[in-house]
Amino acid sequence: MASVSGRDDPEQRLSRWEARTDWAMTSLAVAFLGTYAWQVLGAGSSPRLHGVLEVALWVIWAVFAAEYAVRFSLARNKGRFVWRHLFDLLAVALPMVRQLRALRLVTVFKVLNKRLGADFRGRIGVYVAGTTALVVFCAALAVYDAERRSPDATITGFGDALWWTMTTISTVGYGDRYPVTPEGRLVAVSLMVGGIALLGVVTGVIASWFVEKISGVEESIEETTRAEVAALRAEVAALREVLAEAALRRGPPGPG
Amino acid sequence: MASVSGRDDPEQRLSRWEARTDWAMTSLAVAFLGTYAWQVLGAGSSPRLHGVLEVALWVIWAVFAAEYAVRFSLARNKGRFVWRHLFDLLAVALPMVRQLRALRLVTVFKVLNKRLGADFRGRIGVYVAGTTALVVFCAALAVYDAERRSPDATITGFGDALWWTMTTISTVGYGDRYPVTPEGRLVAVSLMVGGIALLGVVTGVIASWFVEKISGVEESIEETTRAEVAALRAEVAALREVLAEAALRRGPPGPG
Amino acid sequence: MASVSGRDDPEQRLSRWEARTDWAMTSLAVAFLGTYAWQVLGAGSSPRLHGVLEVALWVIWAVFAAEYAVRFSLARNKGRFVWRHLFDLLAVALPMVRQLRALRLVTVFKVLNKRLGADFRGRIGVYVAGTTALVVFCAALAVYDAERRSPDATITGFGDALWWTMTTISTVGYGDRYPVTPEGRLVAVSLMVGGIALLGVVTGVIASWFVEKISGVEESIEETTRAEVAALRAEVAALREVLAEAALRRGPPGPG
Amino acid sequence: MASVSGRDDPEQRLSRWEARTDWAMTSLAVAFLGTYAWQVLGAGSSPRLHGVLEVALWVIWAVFAAEYAVRFSLARNKGRFVWRHLFDLLAVALPMVRQLRALRLVTVFKVLNKRLGADFRGRIGVYVAGTTALVVFCAALAVYDAERRSPDATITGFGDALWWTMTTISTVGYGDRYPVTPEGRLVAVSLMVGGIALLGVVTGVIASWFVEKISGVEESIEETTRAEVAALRAEVAALREVLAEAALRRGPPGPG
Known part of the structure; x- marks a missing residue:
């Protein structure tokens, strides 16, 4: 490497x-x-x-x-x-x-990713929660910044912006608040992509956990096969023992 | 342990x-x-x-x-x-x-969790349904309690609160009812997190079921391998039989 | 059985x-x-x-x-x-x-289920599409029947009912149409449950397909192991051949 | 073939x-x-x-x-x-x-599919992103074409159409814009189906990635079994060596 x-x-x-x-x-x-x-x-x-x-x-x-x-x-x-x-x-x-x-x-997040690794589900949980919280905060800031000067805006405070961000990333989308400016809509589209990814990661982690439970059963079958191979090896070793003993009994090199 | x-x-x-x-x-x-x-x-x-x-x-x-x-x-x-x-x-x-x-x-739920365990899909089904029903009831109570004294509230009865709770946890979010108070929105955010988790668990259970169907096929391949190892073992045992018989024919310890 | x-x-x-x-x-x-x-x-x-x-x-x-x-x-x-x-x-x-x-x-659906079985993804696809179509049609009928006599209804035609049913089962939920009667809301809740299940099944089928691609690789490793076991068996058979030949050379039962 | x-x-x-x-x-x-x-x-x-x-x-x-x-x-x-x-x-x-x-x-997409294949997750990513972008563009065009002459339309510009398309395919569905013509609703239903499929594929890819991490562990167990079988084969080969040597010592064909 x-x-x-x-x-x-x-x-x-x-x-x-x-x-x-x-x-x-x-x-x-x-x-x-x-x-x-x-x-x-x-x-x-x-x-x-x-x-x-x-x-x-x-x-x-x-x-x-x-x-x-x-x-x-x-x-x-x-x-x-x-x-x-x-x-x-x-x-x-x-x-x-x-x-x-x-x-x-x-x-x-990149630095966090290096520190935590993606090997263990617990760490993925921390990573997903942290990333989601940071994305929600940044998006709320960005959408509030974009919308507050628009006359038709429905997102008029930072509390509204946080609330709207949550309804969007969870794909609930009540529609009581929504962006009307192009910049606000750009933030919204990023959040929607993030929401789909979030759903995918959460589901993926849970699904892999269930699959692991099943593949645990499979592993035990694998274990049985391995045990059988080990027993077979012992059998062959015993066989060699028998042969070696027989050779010994027949004495050193020379006719029987 | x-x-x-x-x-x-x-x-x-x-x-x-x-x-x-x-x-x-x-x-x-x-x-x-x-x-x-x-x-x-x-x-x-x-x-x-x-x-x-x-x-x-x-x-x-x-x-x-x-x-x-x-x-x-x-x-x-x-x-x-x-x-x-x-x-x-x-x-x-x-x-x-x-x-x-x-x-x-x-x-x-914790006590239920101990009683039921998470080993079998059927039990997970009962657990998910029970948890969801309880969360929906508690959230409807909480949001109704938070919203009913607000002048701008759209959630004005317990029936409305239950209906809103269902549209939120399923991530449908019509927007005909939505919370306007900070406490109500806190309940909503918890429900959204719950909705994502619910989707994840339902999908995970179904996906693991489909994967199990596939790994069932895999297991039968594994079975074949194990049968082959067992046959091999019988072969080696027969071999030892042959050798032992040959040794016997050659007589007890002593030169041939 | x-x-x-x-x-x-x-x-x-x-x-x-x-x-x-x-x-x-x-x-x-x-x-x-x-x-x-x-x-x-x-x-x-x-x-x-x-x-x-x-x-x-x-x-x-x-x-x-x-x-x-x-x-x-x-x-x-x-x-x-x-x-x-x-x-x-x-x-x-x-x-x-x-x-x-x-x-x-x-x-x-039960009869269909018996006829089709759940073994093959293609058949699951037909089954899911058929069930979804039937549920959508029944739900649209039911919600139209429940809502049409309500003075506050937003679902006022069968076309509207079909449209609302689609927005609900896909969990999009625009909120331009929504049920206001208890019976209509009951239909909606059933549809939401159906929508979550639909998402779960679709995702499960796709996820299992991807996992199968991976476990296909795994199967080929398994194949290698099986080939190795078969080669081992041939080796042992050859060994028995050698022994049998040796025994033959040493002549029929009688001292060496 | x-x-x-x-x-x-x-x-x-x-x-x-x-x-x-x-x-x-x-x-x-x-x-x-x-x-x-x-x-x-x-x-x-x-x-x-x-x-x-x-x-x-x-x-x-x-x-x-x-x-x-x-x-x-x-x-x-x-x-x-x-x-x-x-x-x-x-x-x-x-x-x-x-x-x-x-x-x-x-x-x-069919041609792209042939060029890229569906074997590697990276390529699936490119394919999903490309398909989604093209579907979003086509659907926005189609819905704008269908809605713009309707007097009740809420989708009145191509920017609105793109925005509505994004809120629909992500299943967010604010409801600030929605189609009112039958043709527009047909486009919406196609987008909803596409949104469910998109969620399924994204989740499937992520879930299969997590499962692969787990089945990586499983493969190493398989590796151990294979190593054991190889060792066993070497043992049997050594055994044949011993036998062949013994047969040699006992001399060429002739009584012992």
């Missing part, structure tokens, strides 16, 4: 770079979410604070863009790098769509 | 305590639901009866709190106990959120 | 009775649906025709009730019979709830 | 025909979608352009019909051909239902 290549192998340098900047970029994503939430929720009345936070968001965007550029230059296979980090590219290339910025937070 | 520990082992004392109080706490939870339902549905007009039932609910809360305190003091690993009984802690620690009280009923 | 019991064994007589009346009862259920549909859709204007069809529906109900009574008297284990045919009992015991009558059609 | 039949075998000629016309028919389907989209979205104001595009759509329909006729004449088992290409027949036989024409695009 580990390619034993020279010091200047770009792929190795990319991995080293990513390992070193992992925590820094995660902290930056958290800072971005905090600043964005502050701007959306708290700075509506003061245009000056709003402006300061706007600058902070652009600075964070610039750091993300620079980091992407460094990683791109380090990657050997440029095409594969772009394809595998398509989401990072979108988050960097579309800074004018405010609502997409919050999605940059997925870097947090 | 059974730890052969001394008389004063706290974990053992905790288990004994839980086994002894199981039925009492379940009955208490049923009494709580009955009293709560009576207060919500029947005592709207009489403030005195309402007050009496309120006192009864607080007394039941006190018994639950005392029982939690005893169990906490008996637990050896306090941290693990709190984590594993997180729901009990919430039900005890938040007595002012009326809507959460009804959720204390899950103790009934 | 086949119990070789005497001529008067009640269980055997029950099976014979059911085999003989299967097609007759299915035809009767189809006749019931036809009559009910005619009454709901076509006889709104003529009170006389409505009355005639009402009598026909009651006659069919009487035949179903009589058939249930005969089967009950033939059953040896009465309790188990009632439990296993709970749906038949409900359909017979609640003739005053008009909407439940249409559900008697499930006898058609 | 490959039937070595003569030059005039119709089935072979059908396969050759399909292989040769595959790309041409796919391009034609793309052209159909483009023309249809142009007519629906861009040619509302100019009746002349509308007429020209209408003629183009009918010409494409005629080519599809002719291609179906050729394939039908080449098929040996006519009944099986009709059953297996039921969708093609519907697309050809119902040219007056405008909304069904867009569905002819499935020929694109």
Whole structure:
């Protein structure tokens, strides 16, 4: 697996770079979410604070863009790098769509993913719950930010936005609140995709648990076969014993 | 499995305590639901009866709190106990959120869970149906209690509340009725989570049934392998017979 | 399997009775649906025709009730019979709830189930599609019958009823149409349960198909093991050949 | 598998025909979608352009019909051909239902299906995403075309149509927009079926991935059994060696 290549192998340098900047970029994503939430929720009345936070968001965007550029230059296979980090590219290339910025937070999930692994159902449960909570919070922020200045809006407070987010990701969709702006609808479509994925993961975990119960029975059958093979081996060993003894009785090399 | 520990082992004392109080706490939870339902549905007009039932609910809360305190003091690993009984802690620690009280009923499901086990699909069916019915009833009570005094409420009767609960847990969500108060929306979010879990369990049971049909075919292949190993064993046994006979013919120990 | 019991064994007589009346009862259920549909859709204007069809529906109900009574008297284990045919009992015991009558059609599905079996995915597909179509038609009839005389009704035509039924069983639930009467809501709840089951079955079939693809790989490993066992058996047979030849060379019974 | 039949075998000629016309028919389907989209979205104001595009759509329909006729004449088992290409027949036989024409695009998916195969989850992901995007676009076109001339319509622009399509296929169904014409509702029902299938496929892929993780464990058990059988075979081979050596020592054919 580990390619034993020279010091200047770009792929190795990319991995080293990513390992070193992992925590820094995660902290930056958290800072971005905090600043964005502050701007959306708290700075509506003061245009000056709003402006300061706007600058902070652009600075964070610039750091993300620079980091992407460094990683791109380090990657050997440029095409594969772009394809595998398509989401990072979108988050960097579309800074004018405010609502997409919050999605940059997925870097947090990536780091979490590395720390937790996907091997055990318990850990998947923690991961799914955490991801869902973060997506719900980001989506509520984004949709509130998009809708609040629209005259026809039905989502007029952050509480409404959270409520609407929950009805959407669970695919309930009462329709008492719904986005009317294109940006709000974009957030909604992302949430619907997330809702389908959430249902799929929850069902998949439960189904695999039931299937495991069944394949437990199957394993015991397998166990029986293995026991039978072991018994057979003992039988053959005994056979060799008999033959060896017979050979011994017939004495050392020489006619019988 | 059974730890052969001394008389004063706290974990053992905790288990004994839980086994002894199981039925009492379940009955208490049923009494709580009955009293709560009576207060919500029947005592709207009489403030005195309402007050009496309120006192009864607080007394039941006190018994639950005392029982939690005893169990906490008996637990050896306090941290693990709190984590594993997180729901009990919430039900005890938040007595002012009326809507959460009804959720204390899950103790009934826990006892049912012990009695039924999760080994057979039929039993899972009974368990899922029972849990769903109880959750629907509790949620309808809670949402009716939360909404009925709100001027904008669309859920204005217990029938409406039951109907809304069904449209929510099935993720249909017509939107002809929906909660408008924060407490009502909290109940709704719990129901949505429950609805996703319900879909997951129903699908998981059905999927595992189909997979079992397939793995039945697989098992018969496994059966063939086992039959082959058994035949092989008989062959080797016959071989030993031949050898033993040959050794016998060559006479007792002594040169041939 | 086949119990070789005497001529008067009640269980055997029950099976014979059911085999003989299967097609007759299915035809009767189809006749019931036809009559009910005619009454709901076509006889709104003529009170006389409505009355005639009402009598026909009651006659069919009487035949179903009589058939249930005969089967009950033939059953040896009465309790188990009632439990296993709970749906038949409900359909017979609640003739005053008009909407439940249409559900008697499930006898058609039972017969279909016997004819098709549940062994092959293709057949499950036909069965699911057929059941869904029939449930949608019956539910649309029932909800239209329940709602059309209500002043607040939003479901005012059979086309609306069919449309509402589709939005409900798919759990989409726009909320442009929804039932307002208790009977209509009962139909809706049945449809929601059906919708969850439908999603479960569709997902289960697809998931089992994907799992089969994987277990196909597993089977080929199993195949390798079997081939190895067969080779081992050939080896042992060759061994016996060698021994038999050696024994032959050493001549007929007699000292070496 | 490959039937070595003569030059005039119709089935072979059908396969050759399909292989040769595959790309041409796919391009034609793309052209159909483009023309249809142009007519629906861009040619509302100019009746002349509308007429020209209408003629183009009918010409494409005629080519599809002719291609179906050729394939039908080449098929040996006519009944099986009709059953297996039921969708093609519907697309050809119902040219007056405008909304069904867009569905002819499935020929694109068929070709994609052949190119990609269904063996690997990654490819299934690409296939599901592509199919969903195409279905959403076609359905939005069709519903906009059906609804825009209705006085009660709530879907009044192509953006609204896309938004409504997303809320429907994800089974969220807010109800802020919904079709009111029979054609629009037909499109909606197709989308609901598609939404259920989409949920099923997404869940199936995820569930099979989790199950694979488990059956990975199972495979390693299988591996152990195979290793044991291999060891046993080596044991038997050693045994034969011993016997052969003993036979050699006892000398060439002749009494011992």
